[in-house]
Amino acid sequence: MRRRTLLAATCASPALAQTERFPDRPLRMLVPFAPGGPLDITGRPLAEEMSRLLGQTVVFENKPGANGIIAAQAVATAKPDGTTLLYTTGSFVGNMVFGTVPLPYDPERDLAPVSLVSTGNGMMLVGRATLPARDMAELVALAKSKPGGLTCAMTGVGNITHLGAEQFREFTGAELLTLVLQGTGPSITAMLADQVDLAFSTLPPSEPHIRAGRLRAFGYTGTRRSLIFPDVPTMQELGYRDWELIGMGGVWTTGGTPRERILTVQQAIHAAMRTPLLARLMRESDSEGPGSTPEEFAAHLTKELAMQRALAKRIGMGRQ
Secondary structure, three states: OOOOOOOOOOOOOOOHHHOOOOOOOOEEEEEOOOOOOHHHHHHHHHHHHHHHHHOOOEEEEEOOOHHHHHHHHHHHOOOOOOOEEEEEEOHHHHHHHHOOOOOOOOHHHHEEEEEEEEEEOOOEEEEEOOOOOOOHHHHHHHHHHOOOOOEEEEOOOOOHHHHHHHHHHHHHOOOOEEEEOOOHHHHHHHHHOOOOOEEEEOHHHHHHHHHOOOEEEEEEOOOOOOOOOOOOOEOOOOOOOOOOOOOEEEEEEEOOOOHHHHHHHHHHHHHHOOOHHHHHHHHHOOEEOOOOOHHHHHHHHHHHHHHHHHHHHHHOOOOO
């Protein structure tokens, strides 16, 4: 891998109050998924806090499509002044690994990492309540009795929801039929309507439906049990020793943006994540909101890229 943008070196930024102001126009924070997903829950208040800290409006905008490629391209081709931001998940890396067509931008040249926003503890495998399976063992048996017959919603090829479905096949030996929807919100809606059987979901969108009995939780992909659902075992506890899948969210801006501008945005994110509201939202989603320097985020992306490439090689998918 070129170490041009993903591993670009940065040093500690100055205090937020000492950084330069942006051009006299609003910033845009693009989220590449439909409204109602987990990034909305943190992204909207993050944009509001950043607006306050920067003294400049930050507009939150859902721009779904093509597993995040449409939003990423909009940021990649924007003016390199730090006013156009991409807030997305590990699907950014997934598009580099699992895509079947060339990307319309160079991820390392045209987009610059700003800050890691959150790291989650895991994804919950949830299913419609009408499934004739009460636990993971029964679910695997059901899936094996209907090869390719159980449907699993995902939000795009290479997205963490897709990785979960591929890990299900890898660790259980049971096939799933994956269906691409435009976000976690639509995936949950489809399960509630008995149109889709399963999905790997972050907890905030699925929690109320699990508690109300409208969705069933089968297992958690974190290294420890969820603090929100401590009675649901991890996949490792269920006997799948190497099954681990942890989500992330981060912010990028346009490649070529001056370092001072990137650090200004990074410091605003760092400060925002330490406000009581964002800290509470992180706890409620069983995630951590550490913030990071651009360099730390780049190192995290490098590890994520290696993990996804290893998975793609094991399952025989992705760019070879």
